[in-house]
Each structure stands twice: as structure tokens, then as C-alpha cells.
Amino acid sequence: MTSSSSAAALPVSPAPPCSWAVPAARSPFCDTGLPRNRFAGRSHGLLGHDHKPPLEILAEARQQLARYPTIRLVNARADSISGAIDDFSVLTGDGESLGARRLILSYGVADQMPDVPGFAEGWGTSIVPCPYCDGFEVAGRHWGLVWSGPQSHNYVRLFHDWTDTLTLFAAGHDIPPDIRADLARRNIPVVDGRIIEIAHHGGHNATVKLDTAPDFAVDILFAHPRNKPSASLHDSLGLATVNTPLGIALKTDERRETSIPGIYAAGDLANPAMASVTTAISQGATAGISAQQSMLV
Numbered sequence: 548m549t550s551s552s553s554a555a556a557l558p559v560s561p562a563p564p565c566s567w568a569v570p571a572a573r574s575p576f577c578d579t580g581l582p583r584n585r586f587a588g589r590s591h592g593l594l595g596h597d598h599k600p601p602l603e604i605l606a607e608a609r610q611q612l613a614r615y616p617t618i619r620l621v622n623a624r625a626d627s628i629s630g631a632i633d634d635f636s637v638l639t640g641d642g643e644s645l646g647a648r649r650l651i652l653s654y655g656v657a658d659q660m661p662d663v664p665g666f667a668e669g670w671g672t673s674i675v676p677c678p679y680c681d682g683f684e685v686a687g688r689h690w691g692l693v694w695s696g697p698q699s700h701n702y703v704r705l706f707h708d709w710t711d712t713l714t715l716f717a718a719g720h721d722i723p724p725d726i727r728a729d730l731a732r733r734n735i736p737v738v739d740g741r742i743i744e745i746a747h748h749g750g751h752n753a754t755v756k757l758d759t760a761p762d763f764a765v766d767i768l769f770a771h772p773r774n775k776p777s778a779s780l781h782d783s784l785g786l787a788t789v790n791t792p793l794g795i796a797l798k799t800d801e802r803r804e805t806s807i808p809g810i811y812a813a814g815d816l817a818n819p820a821m822a823s824v825t826t827a828i829s830q831g832a833t834a835g836i837s838a839q840q841s842m843l844v
């Protein structure tokens with residue numbers, strides 16, 4: 548006699564129909580493949596992917612998504628959105644119409660290069676925005692900061708954690724006397740005048756050319772140009788936005804839902820304060836979970 552033959556029969560639930568486990572339609576994932584950090588040689592601060600070229604991380608992510616039959620990668624621009632919760636329609640640049648019950652917008656922002664020769668050419672190598680991304684590589688060296696407004700004062704305070712040698716370029720701005728006094732107290736020189744050109748020498752080094760002062764060399768230059776959303780879908784939808792010192796950001800609640808029910812937002816498009824790949828991924832996860840849980844029956 549086997550033990551199984553003497554065991555009491557357990558009630559068996561009927562297996563759920565297949566459609567419960569596998570959604571019939573694949574969720575479309577539209578992307579034109581031009582991430583904001585594509586100008587940088589290496590990406591830093593993303594656990595498991597440190598010091599890799601940004602486009603390599605993206606290619607790896609796309610490869611990993613390919614094993615999920617529930618996702619469809621669409622290499623096209625989302626051009627317009629119509630409909631409402633449970634019945635959205637996204638028209639792509641290729642003329643395809645994609646249906647969705649929920650939408651997550653994460654088309655990022657585009658940095659607006661100032662009209663200074665050499666700025667765009669150095670963006671991502673000798674001119675960078677973020678010490679958390681690139682500070683380690685140049686810690687203890689001579690940093691420059693291009694003043695872009697009162698928010699630049701916070702960067703001065705932040706940079707002390709990486710270097711004691713910082714030069715501030717006023718770039719034609721009027722820096723208020725109280726901030727100048729604080730900069731003097733911190734032994735930070737201010738170079739006045741307009742920047743007319745930035746020359747690069749390979750690697751991080753840059754020479755800042757000014758209209759009223761001699762050329763000035765630094766080991767790396769930090770700058771924060773204005774930015775704008777990479778697409779205008781939020782505009783045509785009339786989504787609520789907030790003003791930031793450098794542009795606008797979509798307004799979301801703690802579940803990452805925007806002002807229109809069923810539309811969520813994640814990443815730099817809705818995260819002006821702490822732009823990074825890690826925070827974009829985290830917000831994307833929150834948006835995805837919130838969207839899915841809002842459809843539970």
C-alpha cells in the first residue's frame with residue numbers, strides 16, 4: 548500500500564481559463580531610442596550597470612524585454628493620443644493606431660544647448676550636469692560651474708563633497724550680493740563676463756573663453772541648460788504641469804497618476820529634482836504597478 552493511496556482526497560480547484568493568466572493583447576511600448584544621457588561616454592550610479600555606455604544599457608534592457616510575450620516593442624514615435632481611461636488610442640509616426648486601457652508617459656526631456664560655440668560639442672564629456680553621475684571620476688580636481696540662476700547656489704554647496712577647487716562663471720547673470728558674499732566666504736572665485744566659446748582638449752578638460760576676461764581652463768565644467776519635454780503629447784492632452792527653474796514637469800500624485808485618470812508619468816518628464824536613471828526606473832515601476840492595480844477586477 549502506498550501512502551498516496553491512503554491519503555484523503557483533497558478538493559482541486561478548476562484551473563483558471565488561460566486568458567486570466569496571459570492577457571490576449573500585448574502591451575505596446577513605444578520608444579524612439581534617444582535617451583537624454585546618450586551624449587555621455589559612460590553611465591554611473593545604476594546598480595549592476597555601472598560605468599557602461601548608456602546605449603549599451605538600453606540595448607541590454609530591450610533584449611531582456613524580448614522574452615516577455617506580453618510586451619510589444621514599437622520602434623516609433625508616439626504622435627498623438629485620444630480617448631479616455633480604459634480606451635486610449637495612440638497614433639504613431641508610422642501611422643499605426645495602438646490601443647491601451649492605461650498609458651505611462653516617460654518620453655523624458657531634451658536639454659536646450661545655449662548658442663555658445665563648443666557647448667553642444669562638449670555636452671556629456673567636458674560639460675556635464677550632475678555630480679552624482681560624473682563627480683567620482685574628477686573628484687579633487689578643478690571644477691567650473693556655469694551660473695544659471697539662484698538654484699546654482701545649491702550646486703556650490705553640493706560640490707564641496709567632491710572638490711575644494713571650484714570656479715564659478717557668472718555667464719552674464721547678476722549674482723546677488725548676499726550670494727557673492729557666501730561664495731567669498733567659501734573661497735570660490737567668480738569670473739564675470741559672457742562665455743563666448745568653450746574649447747575641449749579630449750577627456751574632461753575644457754577652456755572657457757570669455758568676452759571680458761582671459762581664457763580660463765578647468766578640469767571639468769558643470770552646467771544646467773534649460774530643458775523641455777521631448778514631445779508635446781502632455782500639451783495636447785492638457786495635463787497639469789509644474790514650473791521648475793529649468794523648464795516644466797508633469798504633475799503626478801504618489802501613484803504617479805497625472806491630472807487625467809488612467810495616464811501615469813515617470814522619469815525626467817515628471818521628476819525635475821532628482822533626474823537619474825535609477826529614479827526614472829523606480830518611478831516607472833511605481834507607475835506600472837499603479838496602472839495594473841487600477842484595473843484589477
Ligand SMILES: Cc1cc2nc3c(=O)[nH]c(=O)nc-3n(C[C@H](O)[C@H](O)[C@H](O)COP(=O)(O)OP(=O)(O)OC[C@H]3O[C@@H](n4cnc5c(N)ncnc54)[C@H](O)[C@@H]3O)c2cc1C
Pocket residue numbers: 577578579580581582583584585586587589590591592593623624625626653654655656658670671675676677680681777778813814815816822823824825827
Ligand atoms: C550628459 C548627461 C549625463 C548623464 N549621466 C547620467 C548617469 O551617469 N547616471 C544617471 O543615472 N543619470 C544620468 N543622466 C540623467 C539621465 O539621462 C536621465 O535621468 C534618464 O535618462 C531619465 O530617463 P527617462 O526614461 O525619464 O528619459 P530618457 O532616458 O531621456 O528616455 C526617454 C525616451 O523616450 C523617447 N521618446 C521621446 N519622445 C518620444 C515619443 N514621442 N514617442 C516615443 N518615444 C519617445 C526617447 O527617444 C527616449 O528613448 C545624465 C544626463 C545627461 C544629460
